[in-house]
Amino acid sequence: MRMSQLYAPTLREVPAEAEIASHQLMLRAGLIHKVAGGIYSYMPVGWRSMKKIINIIREEMDKKGGQEMCMPIVQPAELWQESGRWSVYGKELMRMQDRHGRDFLLAPTHEEVITSHLKNDVRSYRQLPLLPYQIQGKFRDERRPRFGVIRSREFLMKDLYSFDRDEAGLDISYHKMHDAYTRVFSRCGLNFRPVVADSGAIGGEGSHEFMALSEVGESEIIFCHGCDYAATNEIASVAPQPTGLGEDMLPIENVETPNCTSVDDVARLLGVTNDRMVKTLCYIAIYEQEEKFVVALLRGDRQMNEIKLLNHLGCLELRFATDDEVRAHQMAPGYCGPVGLAEDVYIVADNEVPLMVNHECGAGKKDHHLLHVNYQRGDYRISETADLMLVEKGAICPVCGKTLDSARGIEVGQIFKLHTKYSAKLGARYVDENGAEHDMVMGCYGIGVGRTMAAVIEQHHDEFGIIWPITVAPYEVIVVPVNDKDAWLVEQAENLYQELLCHKVEAVIDDRQERPGVKFNDADLLGFPIRVVMGKKLRDNGLAEIKLRESGRVIEVPLAELAATVMELRAAMFAGLDPDK
């Protein structure tokens, strides 16, 4: 490609709308254009990089027995009514009607369609397992699109679905995908980590997210330095650390605590630390048919993980109870406590709470708290205990007992075990060797392609621009003749360029009538892994200069060895990102 012809609308200044480096660079390098909020075009240079990522994914999926296909993004509501998601999925699901007034949607994911195909096409265990996949656009009407292509509404995703005859088969498929994902992200040059995850609205048990480590990531991950434990903070658990262990149980005291409605205030007034308190949170759990008042108990210094609570309750939504709703259950807002609550109130406690000795808590009466409360003595009732706390840095690893650390990550992929959630609803069954019918056992496995590209840039850039790993670089080499008035120099550059093309090297020649500084800056911005500069030194000493974008290393090479050297360097870069080497 000739730089003079390349459709790469680069920007010298940083567009005002972009906050993070990858978004700014994608805009500045002309990789993407915004069409509407959360909706982007991939421009030619950006799309070349996307195609590289797609090909890597495709190769790894095919290696594991995946079979590529393509499903529609516009789907009829009936399918989603059958699976139950038409009513469950919220406003994120883009719904619409056709000219006849029939309901359709823009697919945010494709479980329904693929499952309905398998239902029609697969009868026998002999046809399983099957691993169909596609690389398709998806649409989710995000409340708040952000960070360019990282959280967009329309996005490109690879989604593979596994269909097995039983759980053992699912385990095999799941492990295949875990391995494939590790290879995909390694080849893309990402610093990533698979972590145990919540399976969210898609449902099912067993899930890993693949996190590209980055400070601008939207997810927090909790991991252990002492062992392999790593999980999203949505699901991370810890070893319980109840306070007061070994103390004698003291009699309950009712004390006045005027105007102290927060844990901090009360603890300060009583002269205890927050971890000696139990906080009582009142929620309204919203189910499809009903609403339920829920009291949740947590050690005073912990934060509630509402995702855990929501999953535990099995409800659709969760909100704080209003002051009136709290009063309706014989409690005072700001002074709630579990002691003396009516029998019909559902009380769920974090695992730590029932083990705590002599804790303080609200008295259920305005301006009063109770001291030395003990569940084990029967001071109050708990309906159920569960893991409810939000795990933070510094907590204790549930596996090895060491201290946990935290980091932020961009979620570039996720794998789920769906089990029979969709096959049962949609009737995707097969007959085994004994003639018995079973639901197929499913898994689903997604990779955000655009997000992966953004994560690569987020991890590989400097103040001058993008530093592409060669495996996903739009072009591999740029040839820069320094002086376009020097015919001999231009000719040498052309020769090299043609020779590289002959060897299937993806090369660009900067044939623009620009100052060297302009060419160098654009080369840095666009992030070509290898830059060849031909200038004065070539004329005077017969030496061209090769500069590597990543290390900044400069090598001076005689003209005769130039092409061979470029190809060696290129091969070494590929080898460095090959998980088999």
Add this chain to the structure above:
RNA sequence: CGGGGCGUAGCUCAGUUUGGCUAGAGCGCUACCUUGGGGUGGUAGAGGCCGCACGUUCAAGUCGUGUCGCUCCGACCA
């Protein structure tokens, strides 16, 4: 969805407080000259529904109402 900020040239932004000539700058773009190893210097140009609508006024980029869009924080989310 709640709260804040912003919509003026392709991009970054002045101008709006206190309404008043023909709406500005830098970058980019076009032509020519100059320069030729890190965004060279110069000359001449092109480029604007001042987001949209309605209203107030002799007069609106500037004031009011509405609306659309963008953005940040929060809530939420495979």
